[in-house]
């Protein structure tokens with residue numbers, strides 16, 4: 001049966017399903033099309049095995065409804081979002097270009113086997129100036145997905161924006177070019193035609209001088225953990241891939257490090273073109289290992305495996321706790337913030353979200369693993385705190401509850417899930433979170449001359465001057481970016 005016939009058959013099955021699905025009698029449920037997807041393909045999706053480098057995908061959920069339970073309405077939302085899909089950073093570009101130079105330097109005239117596509121493939125960077133920026137082409141392009149996310153959140157949280165009020169809605173972004181652009185695109189998506197006049201984008205410098213009053217706080221005393229320093233790319237799986245390519249292409253002599261760099265490079269092609277011929281050159285098991293290199297990187301260098309990062313993440317966790325307790329009537333309902341991956345993974349670590357009970361092993365992949373970066377912080381990854389106001393049900397009391405949503409999946413706390421929709425009461429949440437947070441200023445020994453607390457959520461500017469890109473410069477750690 002050709003593809004066209006299969007399509008016809010599937011179309012016919014859909015018609016049968018549609019015409020019977022509204023019939024009340026049980027016999028009418030007879031259908032050829034299975035109503036529930038049996039494939040669970042996302043487990044095999046490349047998007048889950050490329051760490052935080054490639055296109056966004058939702059976190060695989062526990063099957064808890066994303067919408068608030070029937071007795072509840074969200075009355076305050078506090079989100080921190082990573083920038084959208086981007087090109088490689090300039091510093092990574094150097095390694096990539098060196099590896100491509102090595103690859104083409106072997107003088108293979110006619111590429112064969114898994115690398116046949118190299119006979120026509122070309123690197124996707126059209127211009128040096130694009131390194132580090134949001135992508136702007138293809139189905140996963142960062143500017144587009146960010147705008148779309150804003151528009152989706154308008155549907156979800158639009159009721160929190162009082163359009164009849166003259167009150168300016170502040171948003172906050174760290175002062176890095178691609179992050180600022182992300183904040184603007186999201187704002188355009190959420191506020192639509194009213195973006196320019198209704199919003200005040202506050203750009204918070206990434207300088208260490210900001211101390212705790214920052215979306216990108218740092219621990220000056222932190223030296224890398226030993227595990228972070230000893231992470232290696234010379235893995236057996238990558239040696240196997242190198243040997244396969246070398247055998248298929250006489251003269252070629254790639255090693256495991258080259259394989260890692262080529263995989264790393266190819267992931268960004270998805271952000272730019274939406275597909276990559278490289279994806280199928282590697283086996284799924286090789287991608288599994290590649291993904292694990294990224295899990296280890298975050299876990300030991302910017303996550304729960306580095307004790308300093310819990311202190312770093314406590315800044316945001318603690319300040320958002322204050323916002324939730326003050327509530328929308330006192331401080332407003334919408335808090336949209338923008339930063340980088342390694343500013344959000346510490347917050348998750350501080351709050352114990354997705355933290356495994358044991359350190360990740362360096363020599364093998366744990367199955368199952370709670371710390372998979374593809375499920376935690378892809379491009380566009382975001383942590384959303386929902387404050388919900390709920391009426392009583394037969395099972396739960398009237399009151400204020402909190403839910404943590406990571407990449408659109410509800411993540412309940414093991415020790416606090418008695419509320420509606422597996423939420424935690426605000427009182428219990430406050431008790432639990434305040435007990436687990438280390439003190440940033442003392443743990444990180446930050447200089448007493450810099451701010452010891454986050455205050456920009458309470459003393460923000462209401463100018464719309466930064467809402468759009470202009471000729472002005474955005475300060476970033478002494479450097480200047482347009």
Ligand SMILES: *[C@@H]1O[C@H](CO)[C@@H](O)[C@H](O)[C@H]1NC(C)=O
Pocket residue numbers: 070071072073389390391
């Ligand atoms: C809670 O009850 C009040 C009073 O009946 C009602 O106005 C409100 O819409 C209810 N809230 C939710 C989320 O159902």
Ligand SMILES: *[C@@H]1O[C@H](CO)[C@@H](O)[C@H](O)[C@H]1NC(C)=O
Pocket residue numbers: 162163164165166193194197198
């Ligand atoms: C949003 O835009 C509409 C149409 O221009 C306008 O009527 C409304 O006042 C605006 N609202 C705000 C909050 O600026």
Ligand SMILES: *[C@@H]1O[C@H](CO)[C@@H](O)[C@H](O)[C@H]1NC(C)=O
Pocket residue numbers: 102234255256257258
């Ligand atoms: C692979 O070759 C590069 C030089 O082209 C070298 O820097 C790297 O250390 C090598 N990797 C291994 C595992 O030998």
Ligand SMILES: *[C@@H]1O[C@H](CO)[C@@H](O)[C@H](O)[C@H]1NC(C)=O
Pocket residue numbers: 416417418419423424425428
């Ligand atoms: C809050 O904590 C108390 C004491 O542990 C517990 O009895 C109650 O069920 C909790 N409520 C919610 C909504 O989690």
Ligand SMILES: *[C@@H]1O[C@H](CO)[C@@H](O)[C@H](O)[C@H]1NC(C)=O
Pocket residue numbers: 318319322437438439440453
């Ligand atoms: C948490 O924030 C409050 C005010 O927002 C502050 O008084 C308190 O010291 C902070 N705690 C830590 C551990 O930073």
Ligand SMILES: *[C@@H]1O[C@H](CO)[C@@H](O)[C@H](O)[C@H]1NC(C)=O
Pocket residue numbers: 447448449
């Ligand atoms: C704190 O900052 C001041 C002013 O920048 C500087 O003179 C001093 O050396 C710093 N102290 C420490 C411990 O870094």
Ligand SMILES: *[C@@H]1O[C@H](CO)[C@@H](O)[C@H](O)[C@H]1NC(C)=O
Pocket residue numbers: 202203204456459460461
């Ligand atoms: C508000 O603007 C003033 C003056 O430009 C600046 O010093 C301050 O850092 C700004 N605050 C925020 C939260 O952006």
